[in-house]
Amino acid sequence: MEKEMIVNRPDNSKMYHPHMPTAWWFRKWSYFLFMLRELTSVFIAVFLVVYLFQIYHITQGADAYWEIAGQFRSGGWIAFHGVALIFAIYHSLSWFKTAAVILTPRVGGWMVPPWMVVALHIAAWLAASAAVLMLYVLI
Amino acid sequence: MSEETITLNVTRYRHEKDRAPFIQSYQVPYREDWVVLDALNHIKDELDGTLSYRWSCRMGVCGSCGMMVNGEPKLTCSAFLRDYRPGEIRVEPLENFPVIRDLVIDMSGFMDKLTSVQPWIIREKEKPVSEGEYLQTPDQLDAYQQYSQCINCLLCYSACPIFGLETDFIGPAAIALAYRYNLDSRDEGSHRRNDVITDVNGVWECTFVGECSVVCPKHVDPAAAIQKLKVETVSGMVRGFLMPWSRK
Numbered sequence A: 001m002e003k004e005m006i007v008n009r010p011d012n013s014k015m016y017h018p019h020m021p022t023a024w025w026f027r028k029w030s031y032f033l034f035m036l037r038e039l040t041s042v043f044i045a046v047f048l049v050v051y052l053f054q055i056y057h058i059t060q061g062a063d064a065y066w067e068i069a070g071q072f073r074s075g076g077w078i079a080f081h082g083v084a085l086i087f088a089i090y091h092s093l094s095w096f097k098t099a100a101v102i103l104t105p106r107v108g109g110w111m112v113p114p115w116m117v118v119a120l121h122i123a124a125w126l127a128a129s130a131a132v133l134m135l136y137v138l139i
Numbered sequence B: 001m002s003e004e005t006i007t008l009n010v011t012r013y014r015h016e017k018d019r020a021p022f023i024q025s026y027q028v029p030y031r032e033d034w035v036v037l038d039a040l041n042h043i044k045d046e047l048d049g050t051l052s053y054r055w056s057c058r059m060g061v062c063g064s065c066g067m068m069v070n071g072e073p074k075l076t077c078s079a080f081l082r083d084y085r086p087g088e089i090r091v092e093p094l095e096n097f098p099v100i101r102d103l104v105i106d107m108s109g110f111m112d113k114l115t116s117v118q119p120w121i122i123r124e125k126e127k128p129v130s131e132g133e134y135l136q137t138p139d140q141l142d143a144y145q146q147y148s149q150c151i152n153c154l155l156c157y158s159a160c161p162i163f164g165l166e167t168d169f170i171g172p173a174a175i176a177l178a179y180r181y182n183l184d185s186r187d188e189g190s191h192r193r194n195d196v197i198t199d200v201n202g203v204w205e206c207t208f209v210g211e212c213s214v215v216c217p218k219h220v221d222p223a224a225a226i227q228k229l230k231v232e233t234v235s236g237m238v239r240g241f242l243m244p245w246s247r248k
Helices: A029-059 A062-071 A075-102 A115-136 B036-047 B107-117 B138-149 B155-159 B162-166 B172-183 B188-199 B211-215 B222-241
Strands: B003-013 B022-027 B067-068 B072-075 B089-092 B099-101
Touching: A029 A062, A029 A075, A075 A115, B003 B036, B003 B155, B022 B036, B036 B089, B036 B162, B067 B155, B072 B155, B072 B211, B107 B172, B107 B211, B138 B172, B155 B172, B172 B188, B172 B222, B188 B222, B211 B222
Parallel strands: B003 B089
Antiparallel strands: B003 B022, B067 B072, B067 B089
């Protein structure tokens, strides 16, 4: 039979219940970076929608694509893509950092150190980016 | 020559008198080898006997003396005054918890969560004592030892903004302890714990701020335990879907 733990509970009405301030994420640098990481998702999501939109216009023929591509040459869209690129890099690096926490591979009795897990991810990321760039150049 | 002192700004709250906490300043003697807990004990013994706070072992083992020191969750028995000199020191109750009195927080919510994850060895069937111990290899011990160092000091809960916003979240320490027993080769109760820790208030509440592991005085790394449990849960679901016969 399961035993139940007996916990002495203080009187709830006599306690002070603090509340998280709305701007809690400004209180510590690590909290701010966390919120920034969450915000990156919004920019990456918008970028992907725009990207799908462009791909759709490619399927409609060259004229349709170049017409829509011209609209993305405005200063606002270039700035958006610049910010989205920075956020995508930041999001990717924070993801690799997470991978080093989750993945703790062992080779024989030796545990691969976290920095090496991050380095391998970055190497694979750079290789994949180079492959995509090569495709652009070749096509 | 006058004695060197340091100022401690301590949060006070007495429900019978105060509507909200307030700060009370105390001048305490500065000693090179004193920790914040020594300074609080000096206040209690020499200046103001009404100050309330928890402490016990004075050596970072019991986990009782966790408080906010200059805005950071710390064990006050290992926070040296010399590290805060020449400034003043602000001592507050651990954040994200109801305050019972002065620096004493209410831990009963945590105790409920801890109990809910069943942090003890569960056997489907105990073998008789005559059959001897449940033996373990050093590698099997190594698999969970890091997570067994938790002293339930609650610094990780205080550092976790997700727990501050969602107080039903089971939280870092309880999940890390659940994971510790899941990893134990002698245990057979992971399915029971996983029902709790993968539920709505479990691991999926965590968005990996990571501060729980930063403040942990025992290097338990609860953030890693939570992220690993997420991966294991998803891979278990996929495996169960692709290979239904593999389900226990």
